[in-house]
Amino acid sequence: MSKSSPATLAGASPVSRSVDYMAIGAHPDDIELGCGGTLLRLASLGKRGVLVDMTDASMGTRGTPEIRAKEARAAAKVLGAERVNLGLPDGRLADGWDAQKRLIDQIRLWRPKVILTHHRHEEHPDHETTARIVKQAMYKAGLAKLDVAGTPHRPGRLFSFIGMEAHEPSFCVDISPFWDAKIKAVLCYKSQFHNPAAGKFKGKTDLASPAFLEFLSVRNRFWGTRIRRRYAEAFVTGELPEVHDITALGGERFA
Ligand SMILES: [Zn+2]
Known part of the structure; x- marks a missing residue:
């Protein structure tokens, strides 16, 4: 994959690029782990979206950028979304104008209503x-006088998915009906997970531990307990969510 320009990985479509959401991860697989179930729920509602990977994961202990690109394509199909890789340097990712501009280009191209990405801590x-790059690009993409091609666009909401750190979520999304599909998307990254036949890619990482999938399940089950559902994903948002129907906020007892 070219390092100099973003590459569309999955099903690039020339039709209207105005999408409902843009999910942004540092490495291919971050989006699936952080918010894959939520994106599957959005797809089930007919929402369209694009996944943006900042780097090609060339510093990853296991696999190669080519293998990760192939795995990322397969995972995007499971999630029902387009996919783009910005080709920024893995392990040396820096918040500067080059990175911001590449993302601004994508925001102006796809014009998402909301953005989902990593928590700032x-x-x-x-x-x-x-x-940090997302915060900069999301705001600046809406500046009319910015020296970047395309029509200004500023997404309305920024949602941060929660990794392993202790953050109190602003809300949780019930992903129980989509749990199996989330795991299917995650397991598209065959080079990253426990595989006794991994050959030269059997370096030790958290993801490659046999315990990781159990850990992922426990994490999503934990968020599920917070909303009385089997599985959930948790998000932090800086602005209060706007609610129209307070009778549709869940809270039913376990069946
Ligand atoms: Zn990552």
Whole structure:
């Protein structure tokens, strides 16, 4: 994949690029882990979206950028979304104008209503840097006098998915009916997960631990308990969510 220009990975369509959501992750697989179930729910509601990976994961202990690109394509199909890779340097991701402009180009192209990305406080520095770049690009994409091609556009909402760190969510999304499909999307990244036959890619990482999928399940089950559902994903938002029907906010007892 080219390092110099973003590459559309999945089903690039010349039809209207005005999408409902844009999910942004530092590395291919971050989106699936952080908000895959929520994106599957949006797809079931007929919502359209695009996944943006900032880097090609070339610093990943396991796999290669080519393998990750292929895996990312397969996962995007499961999530029912388009996918773009910005080709920024993995492990050296920096919040500067180059990165911001690449993302502004995508925001102006796809014109999403909302953006989902990493929380600004995370263990992986690339995740934190991505959150900073997103904040800059999301605001600046709406500036009319900015020296960037395209019509100005500023998405209305920014939602941060929660990784392993302790953050109190603003709300949780019930992903119980979509749990199996979320795991299917996650397991598209065969090079990243436990695989005794992984050959030369069997470096040790958290994801490659046999315990990781159990850990992921426990994490999503934990958020599920917060809203009395089997599985949920949790989000932080800086602005209060606007509610129209307070009788449709869940809270029913377990069946
Ligand atoms: Zn990552």
